[in-house]
Amino acid sequence: MRLGVFQSPTKVLFGEGTISGIGDEISQFGASKPLLVTDKVLLEKGVLEPVLRSLDESGFGKLPIFSDVPPDSDVECVRQAAAFARQAKADLVIACGGGSVIDTAKVLNIGLSLPGDLLEYEGINSFSQALKPLIAVPTTAGTGSEMSAVAMIMDKANGKKLIFGSRYLYADLAILDPNLLCSLPPRLTAGTGMDALTHCLEAYVSLGANVIADALCLDAMALIFQNLKLATTNGDDPEARANTLLASAMAGMAFTNTGVGIVHALAHTIGGAFGTHHGLTNAVFLPYGMNFNMPSSYERYARCWRHLCSLDPGASGAKYGISAKLVMEADFEKDARSLVKAVSDLADSCSIPKRLRDLGVPELADDKILELAAVAGTDPAIMFNPQEASIEDLSNLIREAY
Ligand SMILES: NC(=O)c1ccc[n+]([C@@H]2O[C@H](COP(=O)([O-])OP(=O)(O)OC[C@H]3O[C@@H](n4cnc5c(N)ncnc54)[C@H](O)[C@@H]3O)[C@@H](O)[C@H]2O)c1
Ligand SMILES: [Fe+2]
Structure with missing residues (x-):
């Protein structure tokens, strides 16, 4: 063990x-x-x-x-x-x-x-x-x-x-x-839900990941995929609210033991500099951060994807855009990419802005991007990221997400 x-x-x-x-x-x-x-x-x-x-x-x-x-x-x-x-x-x-x-x-x-x-x-x-x-x-x-x-x-x-x-x-x-969550407006419901999803996905591939936190991440992630859109579009749905609230707490238990990663390091930096909402900023960076971590984490992402599909084997194609047969046959890398797409699709279905500029971040000169990348490079969250990130990598991620 x-x-x-x-x-x-x-x-x-x-x-x-x-x-x-x-x-x-x-x-x-x-x-x-x-x-x-x-x-x-x-x-x-x-x-x-x-x-x-x-x-x-x-x-x-x-x-x-x-x-x-x-x-x-x-x-x-x-x-x-x-x-x-x-x-x-x-x-x-x-x-x-x-x-x-x-x-x-x-x-x-x-x-x-x-x-x-x-x-x-x-x-x-x-x-x-x-x-x-x-x-x-x-x-x-x-x-x-x-x-x-x-x-x-x-x-x-x-x-x-x-x-x-x-x-x-x-x-x-x-x-x-x-x-107590019924009055939470759709944009904040969606943004905070994506914060919880980011906690799951960063904790699961973190250098500090462990088997107890893994179990929490997988089930919390599934609860978010199954309930976030409904909680966002129908805030009075008690079941959807309860499930996202549980997922958030489970993800909290996990990430506080494992650490988070590059998405949080960037979101803390951009939030600190421009006052953007933490969850929405994570949501914008999440697909970029996952793609960046792909070389070291594709197998872990694939396991997340397979967990999601296994909960809904008959309808997995309809729900997540892949057939049950393919789930069994596909290689890890392909499944990992399916997860990134599902994350982006979930954000889209909750009308989450796609880019930093949509969150009100002003156009950034190259020297400002470098300065922000340097701050993100010293954020405690980055310590647990599975893929080492240089200042240039972090600058590129800010550019991509802008
Ligand atoms: N300590 C941690 O583990 C941890 C983890 C992630 C984020 N954070 C921090 O949490 C903060 C973000 O928290 P948040 O995303 O929950 O947003 P928030 O607490 O900043 O609230 C955002 C807005 O939503 C309103 N609001 C809250 N609940 C509502 C409800 N039920 N109905 C109507 N309006 C409601 C608030 O009044 C506020 O105006 C950031 O500062 C972030 O850094 C902390
Ligand atoms: Fe967070």
């Missing part, structure tokens, strides 16, 4: 209506002063109503709420949030929102629980003390932050994303209630 390590300490409650159990869970932590972190859009759209109702019914209705989290939260916001939490003397943090809210809550919890400035704890394994309990309630299905040991925070001054990574950043509890 190959040696490996896999960790996933987060308890998970999943299913429609599970948010109603939040009060009991808070009490089980022995906490009396929970703090809720969220954003204004969620408050205004009423997404939080079931959460606030459950908190009220369990006697926590008057809890302090920090709701000033912007998309792609930044250092300034996290510092403010930590000061707010300290003033409230919070003894437990609830994050209810997308990846930006959950990452903000993770990093504010550092500022709440540890001495000094929270930027001292940036980087991987920069602290070794437990933090206050954290409950993560995702309202998007993509980042998997509720299951991961990392948080990404914008450093606006330097136009890049800072990473905080520690086993103490795992949420203690994740509540996956698909009802």
Whole structure:
């Protein structure tokens, strides 16, 4: 047996209506002063109503709420949030929102629980003390932050994303209630779903891949292929929402153990420089990144493809554009290419923009592309990419995706 390590300490409650159990869970932590972190859009759209109702019914209705989290939260916001939490003397943090809210809550919890400035704890394994309990309630299905040991925070001054990574950043509890996602607009549903798919595909071919994470990636990938289009076009479909939410959490468990890869390195860089949405940026880079990794990963991609087809053997041709007979006969490389095509087709069926320029990235001069490629080349995500990438390779990928 190959040696490996896999960790996933987060308890998970999943299913429609599970948010109603939040009060009991808070009490089980022995906490009396929970703090809720969220954003204004969620408050205004009423997404939080079931959460606030459950908190009220369990006697926590008057809890302090920090709701000033912007998309792609930044250092300034996290510092403010930590000061707010300290003033409230919070003894437990609830994050209810997308990846930006959950990452903000993770990093504010550092500022709440540890001495000094929270930027001292940036980087991987920069602290070794437990933090206050954290409950993560995702309202998007993509980042998997509720299951991961990392948080990404914008450093606006330097136009890049800072990473905080520690086993103490795992949420203690994740509540996956698909009802909280019904109001997520189609473009964000599609973009976040493609983030989760990118987690699966990068984790599966990562240098850190392991057999436990493989199983999670394969099944999460299938759930995304089977449900993302429906969740995007019919956001009220509880089954499609539940399945994409589960897939996102499973992919989060996988990638936090394996690392991601070149697509994330490029998406972090472009997102840091131009404020593009993380999931949509991953979606644009994903086919290019997969083609780049083809020489080292075609057999792994082919295995993903065969897994998808095996779940639907009779109709695999109709569904994924290849007949069952061909699946058995085709060689790995051909199957790997079929997977890349299926990924692009899925993105198209969810109306995801194809190019960086469609996400609002301005035209890039050669020296700017080189500068961005150099940043991507030092992003921690690239460490796990199966294919070594030079600055020239990264520049070419930015050009291709533009
Ligand atoms: N920590 C990790 O493991 C990890 C992994 C991947 C990405 N990330 C980070 O997550 C962030 C992106 O998170 P995201 O993609 O979830 O988007 P997001 O959290 O930035 O949210 C995007 C927008 O969607 C809105 N929204 C969220 N849920 C909604 C709902 N149910 N109904 C209506 N509107 C809703 C938000 O208010 C916001 O305006 C990035 O900063 C990225 O770097 C973190
Ligand atoms: Fe991601």
